[in-house]
Amino acid sequence: MTVISVHVPKTGGSSFLDILRKNYGAKLLVDYGLEATTALAAMTSGEHEIVHGHFVADKYVDVQGARYITWLRDPIQRLFSHYQFWQRNKFPRSPFWRQQYYNNFTFEEFAFSPAVRNEQARYLGGMDIKTFSCIGITEFFVESMELFSKSLGMDIELDNLPQHRVNTLSKKGYELDDKGLRAALYEFHSLDYQLYIQGLEVFKSQYSQVSGCLDTRFWDLQKSSQKSFPPQFSLQKLLAEKQVSNVIGTYYYGDGWPINMWDTFRRDVVDEYLDEVRSDGFNTIILLFPMSLFKLKSSNQKAHEIFYNDLVFLLDKIRDKGLNFMFRLGYSWDGFPLSGDRGRVAFSVLCEGSSKDEFIEEARQLYLIAETYSEFLYGFITWEDLLMFPCNRAPKASEPMRIQLATELGFTGNSGAIPERDSGEFLGYLEFLDIKFTDLFMDLAVAFPRLSAEVRVDTTPYNDSDGGEHHYVHHRQFVETDCDVIGTYFATYMLPEKPTLNDMKRILSFVHRQLQVSDPSKKIFIDQLLLVIDESIGKGYSTISEKVIDAFVKWFPEWLDANSIGYATWAFCDYVWDVIFNGTFRYGPLGWEFGGNTMLVESAETRYVQMESGAWLRGGRILHFEPWPQRGCIQIELEVDDACSITVELSDSYTVELDKRDMSQVSSGKRQVITTEFEIVPEYLKILINGGAAKIYRVGLGKEISSCGGRDLNMNHRVTSRLIRELNNNYGGNC
Structure with missing residues (x-):
C-alpha cells in the first residue's frame, strides 16, 4: 500500500x-x-x-x-x-x-x-x-x-x-x-x-x-x-421580497386528516377547501410530506408517480387561488403508505446510512418542484417528527433494545444504551440528539436550500444529574446558527388545565425568551397554533374557555407583529378522524389483502375493488389513539346490486351486518355512501360480501364520520371558525 x-x-x-x-x-x-x-x-x-x-x-x-x-x-x-x-x-x-x-x-x-x-x-x-x-x-x-x-x-x-x-x-x-x-x-x-x-x-x-x-x-x-459563511439565504429578506408581511398559514388535509391526507387525497374537493381557506383569511398553505415517502420510490414506483402528479395538481391550485405554500418535510405521524413502525423510519433518517441519503434525495426532488413556483416560501423539519421516537419511546424500551438503538444511532454513553428519562445521563443524550438533528439539517440544506426547523421548548422540566430542573430547548445548537427564522409551536398541552389569559401570555413569552437567547434579531414562526376550546381532548391537555380565547385573539396580533413572521393553525376546519390507510386504493392493493373473487379496477377516472359473493377485503392498517372513543363509525363508499349483503368484521368476536339496517336506503347500481356505528376498539377491518356484488370505492373507519365526506363535528366548529376568522383579520388577513 x-x-x-x-x-x-x-x-x-x-x-x-x-x-x-x-x-x-x-x-x-x-x-x-x-x-x-x-x-x-x-x-x-x-x-x-x-x-x-x-x-x-x-x-x-x-x-x-x-x-x-x-x-x-x-x-x-x-x-x-x-x-x-x-x-x-x-x-x-x-x-x-x-x-x-x-x-x-x-x-x-x-x-x-x-x-x-x-x-x-x-x-x-x-x-x-x-x-x-x-x-x-x-x-x-x-x-x-x-x-x-x-x-x-x-x-x-x-x-x-x-x-x-x-x-x-x-x-x-x-x-x-x-x-x-x-x-x-x-x-x-x-x-x-x-x-x-x-x-x-x-x-x-x-x-x-x-x-x-x-x-x-x-x-x-x-x-x-x-458562521464563516454568510447565511445561505435570509427568510426574512425572502418574505420581504415577496411582500409577505404576515404569514397566516394553515395545514391542508383535504378530505382526510393529518395521518392519511395523501392516502385519501381527492382532486374534486380541492377547490372547495382552498376557497374556504381564502375566505377565512389565510394566505399560506402548509403541506405535510410523509417520512416514509422516500421508501415509496423503491417499493411502489407507480404509487410514487401518483403522489407527485397529485402534488403538482395541488400546487397549481394553490397558485391559482393566490396562496403561498410551505413544506413540512418528514411528517412521521403519516405511515404513508407503508406498514411498520413510523417512529423507526424517522429514527433511521437520523442515523448515517442509506435511509438518510434517500430521505435527502427525496427532499431534493420536492425542492426542484417547489422552486418553480413563485408562491413557494420555504420548508422545515421538526423535533416532533424526527426526535419523538428517540426522546420519548426509545428511553422506555428494554435494555437490550436500548443498547441496539444506541449502536445504530452512534450514541456512546456510560452504559452503552439509550438512557432512561429519569437518569442523570438523559440531558447529555438530548444534547447528542440535537447534534444528530443538526447534522441532518446541514446535509438536508444542501439539497433543500430554503430550509428552517421547528424548535421545541419544554415547558415541563427535566431533572439533571444533581436533581436540578432544566427547561430544555431542543435543537439548542440549531438556535445559534445563522438561520434567521425559527419555527416553534404553541399548543394546548403546554398550558395549565384551565388557563387564564395571563397563563397564555406567560408561557408564550417564556418560549420566545428561550429561542432568542443568542440573537434577538431572529424571528420565530409559530408553525403549529393548536388550541382547543371548551373541550378536553385527553389527559394532560388544557381546556380553554371561549372567554379566554376571545381575549387572547385580541392580544395576540400585537405580540406577533413584534416577535414573529406569523403563525399557522393546525387545521382550517374540523376533520375526520379516519384511521384507515390507503382507504381509496389510490396506491393499488398496498396495505390490503384480497380473498375470493376480488379484483382491483383502476383507470384514469376511477378506482375501486370489484367483489362478488364470497369475496373479502382485509387491511388498511388501523392507527389507534387512546382512549378509543365510545362510539366509532364505519363509512363505505360503494355501488351494489339488489342481492348484495355485506358484513364488516372488526375483531374475531365483533361484526356489523350491513344488509338489513344500513343498506335498506342504498339504491342498486348507484354510487353512494353508507355509514354505521360500532362500540368496540377495532382490532382489524374485514369486509365480506355474503351475496350479490359490490364495487368498493372508499373505506373509512374512525370517529363520528359524516356521510357528506367530511368533518369531525365533536369540536366546537362554530366557535373555532369565528375565532380563526377574527384572529386572521386582526393580524392582517383578507377576510
Missing part, C-alpha cells in the same frame, strides 16, 4: 511527520521541494511506502493504487498561524515574505494577499476531498491520530502526543468579530472554506466508521465554521 501524504502548511503536518518517521523509517520519503521526476522515480522504485511534504497532490498522480491523506484546518486560524510563523522567522529568498516583511503587513493585509489565497485548496490540486482515504482535522488532533492509526495500521501512542497539538481546540485563536471582514474573507478564500466544511463532514464519516460518534465539541467546531 502506497500512501501520499499532502502537508498543507500550518495544519499540523510537522508533528505528523515525526510520527510517520517512527512508523515508516527508511520507507518514508520526505518531499519538501524534490524535483518532480526524481520524486516520482523514488516512489515507483518500491523503496518507499509513503511520501510526505509540501507538494500539490497531483504531483504523484502516476503512482498506481496510492491512498491519499492530508490535514485541514479552519482557514482563518491557519492563515493566522501562517502569519505569526512568518513574523517569528525570516525567509529572505521568498519574494512574498520580503514584500510582507518590508511593508509591515497587518494580518488582514497578509490574509488578502493573492500568494496565500485558497492555499489549502491549491495543495489538493483539484482532487476531490471525498477520494482521500483519511482526513485529519487540526482542531481534533487526537481523534485524527486515532483515525490514522486504525485506518493505516500505524502504531501511535495517543496518550503521548505533542501537547501543543492535543489542546488546539481549547486555545484562543484569532477572533474575527467584524462580520463585514468575515464575509470578505469568505469571498476571498471561498474555496478553502468550502473545502474545510466538506472536509469536516468527510472526517466525521471516516471517524464514525472506526471509533463511533464524535462528542459535542465537534458540533461546536462545525457551527463556528458555518
Whole structure:
C-alpha cells in the first residue's frame, strides 16, 4: 500500500511527520521541494511506502493504487498561524515574505494577499476531498491520530502526543468579530472554506466508521465554521421580497386528516377547501410530506408517480387561488403508505446510512418542484417528527433494545444504551440528539436550500444529574446558527388545565425568551397554533374557555407583529378522524389483502375493488389513539346490486351486518355512501360480501364520520371558525 501524504502548511503536518518517521523509517520519503521526476522515480522504485511534504497532490498522480491523506484546518486560524510563523522567522529568498516583511503587513493585509489565497485548496490540486482515504482535522488532533492509526495500521501512542497539538481546540485563536471582514474573507478564500466544511463532514464519516460518534465539541467546531459563511439565504429578506408581511398559514388535509391526507387525497374537493381557506383569511398553505415517502420510490414506483402528479395538481391550485405554500418535510405521524413502525423510519433518517441519503434525495426532488413556483416560501423539519421516537419511546424500551438503538444511532454513553428519562445521563443524550438533528439539517440544506426547523421548548422540566430542573430547548445548537427564522409551536398541552389569559401570555413569552437567547434579531414562526376550546381532548391537555380565547385573539396580533413572521393553525376546519390507510386504493392493493373473487379496477377516472359473493377485503392498517372513543363509525363508499349483503368484521368476536339496517336506503347500481356505528376498539377491518356484488370505492373507519365526506363535528366548529376568522383579520388577513 502506497500512501501520499499532502502537508498543507500550518495544519499540523510537522508533528505528523515525526510520527510517520517512527512508523515508516527508511520507507518514508520526505518531499519538501524534490524535483518532480526524481520524486516520482523514488516512489515507483518500491523503496518507499509513503511520501510526505509540501507538494500539490497531483504531483504523484502516476503512482498506481496510492491512498491519499492530508490535514485541514479552519482557514482563518491557519492563515493566522501562517502569519505569526512568518513574523517569528525570516525567509529572505521568498519574494512574498520580503514584500510582507518590508511593508509591515497587518494580518488582514497578509490574509488578502493573492500568494496565500485558497492555499489549502491549491495543495489538493483539484482532487476531490471525498477520494482521500483519511482526513485529519487540526482542531481534533487526537481523534485524527486515532483515525490514522486504525485506518493505516500505524502504531501511535495517543496518550503521548505533542501537547501543543492535543489542546488546539481549547486555545484562543484569532477572533474575527467584524462580520463585514468575515464575509470578505469568505469571498476571498471561498474555496478553502468550502473545502474545510466538506472536509469536516468527510472526517466525521471516516471517524464514525472506526471509533463511533464524535462528542459535542465537534458540533461546536462545525457551527463556528458555518458562521464563516454568510447565511445561505435570509427568510426574512425572502418574505420581504415577496411582500409577505404576515404569514397566516394553515395545514391542508383535504378530505382526510393529518395521518392519511395523501392516502385519501381527492382532486374534486380541492377547490372547495382552498376557497374556504381564502375566505377565512389565510394566505399560506402548509403541506405535510410523509417520512416514509422516500421508501415509496423503491417499493411502489407507480404509487410514487401518483403522489407527485397529485402534488403538482395541488400546487397549481394553490397558485391559482393566490396562496403561498410551505413544506413540512418528514411528517412521521403519516405511515404513508407503508406498514411498520413510523417512529423507526424517522429514527433511521437520523442515523448515517442509506435511509438518510434517500430521505435527502427525496427532499431534493420536492425542492426542484417547489422552486418553480413563485408562491413557494420555504420548508422545515421538526423535533416532533424526527426526535419523538428517540426522546420519548426509545428511553422506555428494554435494555437490550436500548443498547441496539444506541449502536445504530452512534450514541456512546456510560452504559452503552439509550438512557432512561429519569437518569442523570438523559440531558447529555438530548444534547447528542440535537447534534444528530443538526447534522441532518446541514446535509438536508444542501439539497433543500430554503430550509428552517421547528424548535421545541419544554415547558415541563427535566431533572439533571444533581436533581436540578432544566427547561430544555431542543435543537439548542440549531438556535445559534445563522438561520434567521425559527419555527416553534404553541399548543394546548403546554398550558395549565384551565388557563387564564395571563397563563397564555406567560408561557408564550417564556418560549420566545428561550429561542432568542443568542440573537434577538431572529424571528420565530409559530408553525403549529393548536388550541382547543371548551373541550378536553385527553389527559394532560388544557381546556380553554371561549372567554379566554376571545381575549387572547385580541392580544395576540400585537405580540406577533413584534416577535414573529406569523403563525399557522393546525387545521382550517374540523376533520375526520379516519384511521384507515390507503382507504381509496389510490396506491393499488398496498396495505390490503384480497380473498375470493376480488379484483382491483383502476383507470384514469376511477378506482375501486370489484367483489362478488364470497369475496373479502382485509387491511388498511388501523392507527389507534387512546382512549378509543365510545362510539366509532364505519363509512363505505360503494355501488351494489339488489342481492348484495355485506358484513364488516372488526375483531374475531365483533361484526356489523350491513344488509338489513344500513343498506335498506342504498339504491342498486348507484354510487353512494353508507355509514354505521360500532362500540368496540377495532382490532382489524374485514369486509365480506355474503351475496350479490359490490364495487368498493372508499373505506373509512374512525370517529363520528359524516356521510357528506367530511368533518369531525365533536369540536366546537362554530366557535373555532369565528375565532380563526377574527384572529386572521386582526393580524392582517383578507377576510
